[in-house]
Amino acid sequence: MGAYSQVLNTAQLTSLVTQLLTTINASKSKAEIIIQMSCLSEMSKYLRSKLAPFLLKIIPLLQGLMMKVDPKNNDDQNELTGACLETLQQIVKSCPVQCATHIPDLFKNALTLLEYDPNYAYDVNVKMTADDDDGGWGSDFEEAQDQVDEDDSSWKVRKGAVDLFSAIIKANKNFHTTIIDKYAN
Secondary structure (H helix, E strand, O other): OHHHHHOOOHHHHHHHHHHHHHHHHHOOOHHHHHHHHHHHHHHHHHHHHHHHHHHHHHHHHHHHHHOOOOOOOOHHHHHHHHHHHHHHHHHHHHOOOOOHHHHHHHHHHHHHHHOOOOOOOOOOOOOOOOOOOOOOOOOHHHHHHHOOOOOOOHHHHHHHHHHHHHHHHHHOOOHHHHHHHHHOO
16 A cells, blocks of 8 residues: 555545545444554555645544553554554654644653553552562462463553654654653653
């Protein structure tokens, strides 16, 4: 799709992007949306700034889809969020100047997704009882039973957020000073 999109004239490219966005908006299947995301990602690699006229529609759509992560660890949504982050990363790399107005929101959302871990208990009020303290010498077999499902895909969300951070910082050389000023305190 990426190489094909290079040879399209403006009207054909507009039609293709419009069709992709319409399919994304209309689809109920997360798997189908992920396929469309892959197409957008590949297109941004090849088109670079030719994709700029469509960014006002693409970026808010992707941000809306990626922020629907489910703390109940919905693997399909984690896959979709990972695909959105990967596509946004490629768009930021390909169109850094055109994405400049979206960077603060992208950074804020990526920061939120970086903290996403449905398998971690954030309740700091939980007290450890004497029965819970085994001096660190518990059975390896018992720990294996307590571990989460190996098919957990929430790591894809965090990895995608880190990759988006990297793309933002590499594409906007002075953005790191903004980050330091805002988040250092």
